[in-house]
Amino acid sequence: MGLEDRDSLRVLHAALNPGADSEELLRRMYTRWFALDAPVRDLFGPELASQRAAFGRAIHWVFGEFVAQRAQEPVAFLAQLGRDHRKYGVTEQHYDSLRRAWYSTMRSHLIDSWTPAVEDAATQAINLITAIMAGAADADDGPAWWDGTVLEHHRVSRDIGVVRLRMDRPMTYHPGQYVSVQIPQWPRRWRFLSPAMPPDPDGFIEFHVRAVSGGMVSNAMVAETRAGDRWRLSSPHGAMDVDRDGGDVLMVAGSTGLAPLRALIMDLCRFGENPRVHLFFGARYPCELYDLRTLWEIAGSSPWLSVSPVSEYSFDPPWAAAYPDVQPPRGLHVRQTGRLPDVVTKYGSWGDRQILICGGPAMVRATHDALIAKGTPPERIQHDPF
Ligand SMILES: Cc1cc2nc3c(=O)[nH]c(=O)nc-3n(C[C@H](O)[C@H](O)[C@H](O)COP(=O)(O)OP(=O)(O)OC[C@H]3O[C@@H](n4cnc5c(N)ncnc54)[C@H](O)[C@@H]3O)c2cc1C
Ligand code: HEM
CATH class of the missing domain: 3.40.50.80 (Nucleotide-binding domain of ferredoxin-NADP reductase (FNR) module)
Incomplete structure (x- = not known):
């Protein structure tokens, strides 16, 4: 039955419900994963709580879609996530260790309801999720990121900085989209920023950044950015657009x-x-x-x-x-x-x-x-x- 067994999928979906004790399950899964594959820990920042929460929300939603027997949206979402994960340096070996850690944590967490049918559904779901992500990453021959040099940084008000860069090669995005940005002051802390100009064939790009109160990366972008800094950009997203035939x-x-x-x-x-x-x-x-x-x-x-x-x-x-x-x-x-x-x-x-x-x-x-x-x-x- 596997992925067609909605009752078993419901058991797995319920275990990942953020309202239940899924936090403990996810904590154990990450601990097991890092024990099996120590280098994978270095891909993450020091603080894992928000990462666990983001992972938990994503897989809870995916399992909900599996319960409803919907495939199109979760497959598109996972493929995009897999392509985006290239910027973290994720490899096939990481997917393999994640699969093993995820499966064994689910089994020990759900020991009382771990029937052969649930085992079947869990194995197939975990394999499918990781295979879609890894497959999409593998199939994408576009760059995983674009590096560029800060040319100018203007502090246009106490809390706002305008940063102009030239990318080593022009980046492709649609006007109105946002991209992921990593700065040298905060390695591995990617944040979304929206380019303030359309894509430029010579690789010029401009960002407007507001330092939010208590914000790690935005304060560094506004206060510490210097000409010559190397920024890394990735993953254009978003669908905001003006339909020129759609009225005022x-x-x-x-x-x-x-x-x-x-x-x-x-x-x-x-x-x-x-x-x-x-x-x-x-x-x-x-x-x-x-x-x-x-x-x-x-x-x-x-x-x-x-x-x-x-x-x-x-x-x-x-x-x-x-x-x-x-x-x-x-x-x-x-x-x-x-x-x-x-x-x-x-x-x-x-x-x-x-x-x-x-x-x-x-x-x-x-x-x-x-x-x-x-x-x-x-x-x-x-x-x-x-
Ligand atoms: C689609 C998208 C596009 C974005 N584009 C831009 C952009 O062009 N320019 C820009 O300056 N920022 C933009 N942001 C916000 C940016 O990605 C960061 O979230 C923001 O700079 C805070 O990061 P931080 O590391 O400084 O704060 P964190 O350390 O992550 O958070 C610290 C505190 O600040 C709060 N916080 C986080 N974001 C905001 C916010 N936007 N407003 C108020 N409080 C916040 C958090 O809740 C938390 O309490 C965009 C965000 C999204 C989702
Ligand atoms: C080989 C396996 C994987 C590795 C090595 C990996 C690694 C990472 C890293 C390093 C981050 C950034 C964390 C940070 O900002 O501190 C991240 C973010 C995230 N991961 Fe994964 N991940 C893997 C698989 C998965 C899977 C299977 C899912 C869900 C189906 C997932 C969902 C997410 C989400 C939702 C985020 C946050 C936002 C984003 O980048 O889109 N990851 N992952």
């Missing part, structure tokens, strides 16, 4: 959430005619609206683009005393004061627009909810996963 567009950017929307706007500049695009660009303080000059320049020569700056406070903090005061050129929207969700929905639901929201999770959720409350159809709204 509303974009809402919170802080460095501007980056992917800026890339999409720059890409639209290639065309003579575009749908109208209204961009709300928000930050806490006026001085944190770091890229207004570029946006105004584009708007000045692109009649389809309007830019509305929004800041939560009407004044700048003391640390910004020496920052230049940016005022819009004549005829462009002046800055408004308020929270993005309130300012945006003041004008109605924008329900007839393609809507793209980008920024920190709290701002994206609040803007999304405020629009829905105004009557915007949810299917009109796009945002990246949190």
Whole structure:
């Protein structure tokens, strides 16, 4: 029966439920894995809790799909995960030791319900998951990562850095997508960043980074990046896009959430005619609206683009005393004061627009909810996963 035996798969799925004692199961699995294959430990950062949780969520979802006898989405997901895992330096030998550790941990954890049928389902599921990941990784002959050199780093506000790099070879991605980034100050700590410009045939790329409070990697990117640093990029993801035949567009950017929307706007500049695009660009303080000059320049020569700056406070903090005061050129929207969700929905639901929201999770959720409350159809709204 194996993968067709839904009752046995249910037993395995339940054992991996994050609400149950799956944390203990996963802890034991990793311990066993590192005992069987000591070098594999070096692939991971020092702190394993969030990694265990991410692995647990992924396999719980996959087993749920197996229970429902759905194959298409889990196979696509695992293949993508396998291709992405190339950047961690994962090899066939690691998959082999994982299979053995995973199987024996499941067996000892489920000792009371470990029937031959459950054993069969577990063996087949573990083999299938690892085979899809390893097979997809093997079949991908594109690069697993792209290395590049930091050319410039501008600290455009206390908490925001603009980093420009030149990649050794041009990276392929769609404007609006995000990529995985590893910096020399934090080896093996990959973080997502969204390129702030469309892909460039000469390999130039720009990122906008906001240091989040207590954040390991973002603070190093903003405070410690130097020209000459070597960054490693991988795995473009995301499907945010503007359909040029899909009607007018509303974009809402919170802080460095501007980056992917800026890339999409720059890409639209290639065309003579575009749908109208209204961009709300928000930050806490006026001085944190770091890229207004570029946006105004584009708007000045692109009649389809309007830019509305929004800041939560009407004044700048003391640390910004020496920052230049940016005022819009004549005829462009002046800055408004308020929270993005309130300012945006003041004008109605924008329900007839393609809507793209980008920024920190709290701002994206609040803007999304405020629009829905105004009557915007949810299917009109796009945002990246949190
Ligand atoms: C699809 C996607 C695209 C992204 N693009 C960009 C980008 O272009 N520019 C950019 O600056 N960041 C971007 N991020 C966020 C970035 O990937 C990191 O999550 C962020 O920089 C924090 O990493 P850290 O190592 O400093 O924080 P961690 O050490 O991982 O976390 C420290 C604390 O910060 C909190 N935290 C994590 N992320 C955020 C956040 N975004 N806002 C507020 N609090 C947070 C955590 O909950 C935790 O409490 C993107 C994230 C996603 C999912
Ligand atoms: C040979 C086997 C594998 C190795 C060596 C491996 C290694 C790694 C490493 C090094 C990370 C990054 C951890 C960090 O950021 O500290 C990671 C992340 C992750 N792994 Fe694996 N892994 C393996 C198999 C799997 C399998 C089978 C799954 C699930 C089906 C999985 C799911 C994940 C997920 C969801 C993440 C987090 C985000 C991501 O990179 O997409 N891994 N893995």
